[in-house]
Amino acid sequence: MNPVQLALRVLRVDSRSRLSALLTAAGVAVATALVLFLATLPNATDARMERSAWQQGSVGEHGVTLTSRDFFQNQTITRLDVSGTADPANPAPNYPAPGEVLLSPRLADLAGKYPSHELADRFAGKVIGTLDENHLKFPEQLVAVVGHPPGTVDAEAAEISGFGAVDTSDFLLKFMSGVGIVLLAIPSMVLVASAARLTAARRERRLAALRLAGATPGQVIGVVTAETAVAAVVGTVVGLLLSWPLRYLGVVIPWGGGTWLLSDFTPSPITVVLIGLLIPTLVVVAAVLGLRRVVRAPLGAAMSHVPKRPKAWRLLALVAAGAFFLFGLWTAEETGGLGFLLAALAAVLLSASIVGPWLTGMLGSLFASMWRKPSMLLAGRRLRSDPKAAYRSVSGIVLAVFVGSMALTLLPSFETFAGGGRSFKDPVLYLDVPTAGAVEQEQRIKDQLASSGTAATVVRAENVILEDPDGNIAVGLVLSCQDAAAVTRFGVGDCAGPPAVWTAAGQPLPSAGLKVQSTPPSGVDDPQTQEIVLPDGVPVRQMGEQDPEVDGSVIIDPALVPAFTEHGETTLAVKPANEADREKVRTALATALPGERFNSRELRLYEQQTMLGDLKRITAIGLGLTALLAGASAAITAASSVVDRRRTFSALIAAGTPVRMLGRALRTEAALPAMVATIGAGVAGTAVAAGIFTLFGDYPVVISGWILAPVVIGMVVAVLASSSSGPMLRRISAERISDE
Template identity: 30%
Template sequence: MIGLGLRLAVAGGREAAARLVVVAAAVALGTGLLLATLAGINATKTQNLRYAWLNTGIAEYTTTPRAGVDPAWWLIRGDRFRGQELGRIDVAATGPAAPVPAGIPALPGPGEFYASPALHDLLRTVPADELGDRFPGREVGVIGDAALPSPDSLLVVVGQSPETLATQPFAQQVTAVLTTDPAGCMRCIIGLDNTMFTVSLSVIAAALIFPVLIFIGTATRLSAARREQRFAAMRLVGATPRQITVLATVESTVAAVAGTLLGFGVFFAARPGLAEIPFTGATFFPSDLVLTAVNVAAVAVGIPLGAAVAARLALRRVRISPLGVTRRATPKPPRAWRLIPLVAGVAELAYFVGRRPETTDGQTAAYLIGAVLMLAGLVLAGPWLTMRVARLVADRAQRPAALIAGRRLADDPMAAFRAVSGLVVALFVMTAASGAITSFVAERARPAGDSVAATSLTQAFWPERLAEGAEPPTVADIPAGLSAVPGVQAVLTVRENDRQVAQNMADPSGPGLISCADLARAPGFGSCPPGAQVVSVWQDLIGPRDPGVTPAETIWPASTVTDLDSRRLLSVVVQTDGSDAAKERVRTLLATMDPFGEPPASDAEHQASSTLTLVQFQRLADVVILASLPIAGCSLAVSVIAGLTDRKRPFSVLRLTGVRIRMLRSVVGLETAVPLLVVAAVAIGAGLLAASLFLRAQLDYPLHGLGAGYYAMVGGGLVASLGIIAATLPLLRRITGPETARNE
């Protein structure tokens, strides 16, 4: 029977060939997306390991004295260039046996530095006064890939003398380079939130399986009526139910195996492009997107096995009896027990609210099980919901088309829901992801600020960061050419305030002082009250404020201090026109005032750094949406076409009896649109509930309203689905002519 099944699959005429191609394409698309998701999980872990060495000096064991090892002074800081993070590590070897990080042959000496490939290219294309002047000396080499989290990483290792770094309060003597995964390092501050990425990507992988299997099952049912008749004829001549099952399974398994192999080809062909997607905030090396042996085995075995099960379920009717096809008895209506898995999934997620597992594996299992149960429950409950709504439509029908559609839906809700099940699953996944991420952004993100927050740079001088015995910079130390830089609009100095400020200042050490005469030169930072000469301000002239209130609307509290010349410099704030060239030239000049201090930055750049994780998870949501909707749309199109093809004879008979083609189109449209809209509403509600429970359990956050982008995506998806349905209706005229009834 296996040989016969293979012949029917590959040599069964144009119809069999078309079915084979469609199923193989469906499996290839789903397999490629699933492999990409699994590879993404592996890539985040690999990328995180290459962040490890940047945490050297933080973990205690890297500073433990070791025999035969010469300590090295180590100071790591963060800088910026045109919106990108730039990591700088100042090092100084105390002997020939000093520890050396991967990617460079030896520690650079004073006046030398190593640059990452991306930074190396910038240093040769960007004017020195914007970037190169920040690094003293000459470049002696390029940092290798082993030390780079991403091909686009901007990193520099700058050599200093031991005497210079020994006076810096935040420099550490290290005897080893850290190699521990940041996800498992308690004190590490540089790296990815590997736990959240693993949990999220695991849920995505599970979510993608459902649309793929639905698509396979839908494609398997192409020309199902004709195949059922063929299998029934075989039963009448003596074929057993088991033999028929083998034939149906072999046909679908052949297509699934071919599609799985093509899916691996799709993944490897798309891998270079996938590596360019910075969904962790940084791009990947293509070699990061690898598949483990377990991944390969699970997909290579699981997808064909799932296709075989889908085929068996899709064509199970011919196993009942040789006359099971011709009887066409109304199937039993679905029962309310189908709601149990959906309720169980909700209960499972609700259980972990306030009981979040401690480990990553525990969290992954907890949320994965709940998500899978809700997805499976949604698919199982769909036919029951469709039946209930169909009966309501039939009872209240005012037109023949609505009555016929309602009756047909109520008689076979399984077939009606099958056409829209892929899109329903996609809506659930999209809603849950968007709800969780939108709420995360609302809870964690600060307002983006306005023009001065994005265009002004602040160089703050922290006493605790000064070298031993060093005095803080004075106004005389401000670079003479700073005001002359093209694009600079104002240079303002903020002095230290040693008095507690009571008006709107929660932190007495935070505010500084500025003269009203200086502040008047930059009205975008606020104003003084009438009669004041000096006001208390935050060091960046922005500080914390209520959402919706711009710095220009701020009226700073007056100070009793009148003499500012004797006050130490707290910060220098430079207002620019917002151009990249102006900001980078200012940043480079300000860095010379305090070479080992905190690099100058704008308020908007600080916000961007703090919301990097939000950007990463938003990209994950985009991946879910872009992966799910195409599969669901293809599934809907194939399902509608398959339904029309299987019912062309009864439709042809109806046309012969005088039923107009317009009414038949209305019937087909209602049969697909009613379950689509009803179950879509349930899927959206279930997705919001899943997101709310996940947020409460994992982060203790409430669910916030979704943004306009979500509603546009959902509305566009539903409109596109209705468009797909409408696009298939012209087929009715072609397939329901008199010759169809005569030939059938």
């Protein structure tokens, strides 16, 4: 009888082996479906970028594309002012002719729903159709393509608008998908291992009997390989099939402001083949590696000799994993590559499975020597005699706590990025332009506001740098005190008095030796600036209470310096008279200066909150899956530990030990290692998250009380999962001791 026939025969006649095989197949199916779905995310982001590549500003032989951003009803609009024809190399639609407009379906619906002076008038021209979803980054994207006569679109501005067009959220999603594969694949493998351990003791005795009967090590390995491969292959096939409907769930999960197309989550054939071969291979290899005791010492396995206790050298795994993680961080910061960092993250997770059994054994020795309560003694002796098996019941929960601690450290830290919006008040819309054309553009804005009957305050402020005699510099604006009070967040207070330099409270400036230098416009290859020395004795006044975000900035009255008419950068700030006219003002600005992007505090906050919402959403999904996998593996492991010690528990019950006491001992077995391991996992997760956070800039890490939640939940889940051993104990108590 060959190994495959023998494995199939065992599965037919042994109900416990069938249950173990079914659970193993289920675990493999879950792992395969999740890993395959996560592996398609980088391809999905690439597909998005390819579809929207034509939306970037460009200058070519076929035409000119000027890209800008607009904002309407808490949604961003991508506007393309085009002339000529589309580049055939990009998947772009046919450009509209001068005076014609193409809108995305969602934007066309909004334009028809709201009054024209709020939205539709921004795209002066005849709407000739809508864009196909294959030309949009996501189906809900708001895009307007406005046609212009040849030569009327500023080619230099169009070329500049194409810089920095790579969406950082796409990079972040690729990074998160890599982290997700590591963080979800390992708990899935733990679930598979827990299912395979359900009949580990019986399998060891069966295989040991085969070895003692004359079977060679190769034959024993062949039997286990065949038995495991049946479950692994079936589970892999089911997982590959499950990944197909899983795509329908993936497309409705928003990211970067919109959902996905179904085709985005179509994996490549190479990815399917690699995952279809890799996962069952790993499962089979793990099962074969677990046969070392049977192959080397079949008599010891048959008699269930106590395994050796883990040694203290296992602590070196933490040191090695920590060093590898630091190296991965350094590599990611220097080169931008994430391969070493993801590998180091996997090494940190695996180091827990190396150190955990040793800590469990030490904990068992401590409790066995200090407590005399029967359930505590039974638990302590179990932890001390077989710490590997005891730790196995909480290994998945440890990983879940590690992931949760990472998430609850990173998310509050990322939230510190939110805010900003320059020095202007929340309702103000502002635009940076070269100083040479600022006066003309300011007048165009005022004329358009007047023709549309929209009331708004328009302020022109030159951006400058103020330097004191000691070389200290401060960013400043050249505008009057009255204008500063109208549109900025500076606490100028009373504007009475002669023209002055206003500085933040507690940051005094000398009244002599001050120099003012214009700021060069962004994107200029050969910037030229002007420098003016202020007269000695210039009045310097301190501002009152103001937003801490604008501390360090200064205001210079225009009367103290001549206008920067040739060089430098100027900000045009527009404040609507009331909130109801906000969209009308945006429409007027888009009409006066088509193709220009007017920024605002709300736009910046929207982009930040969108990214934070994406992170929270994907983190919640990841934590939910991790906790589910960890709880399932803990429950299966708790049940398998009872099956493995069936003879021991039968003897204890026959000797008069109450089943309730044995249940308390099993819960204690789960709670003791969970208490120590989850605390360690929480600390490690926080430390790893703090390291990863350094890749996003030099910002302080925010530590909140919520990082304790994964630790507490992990211990509760461990105790609840151990309750799955109760039905098995009651079943054993109803059986005759002679059955074992």
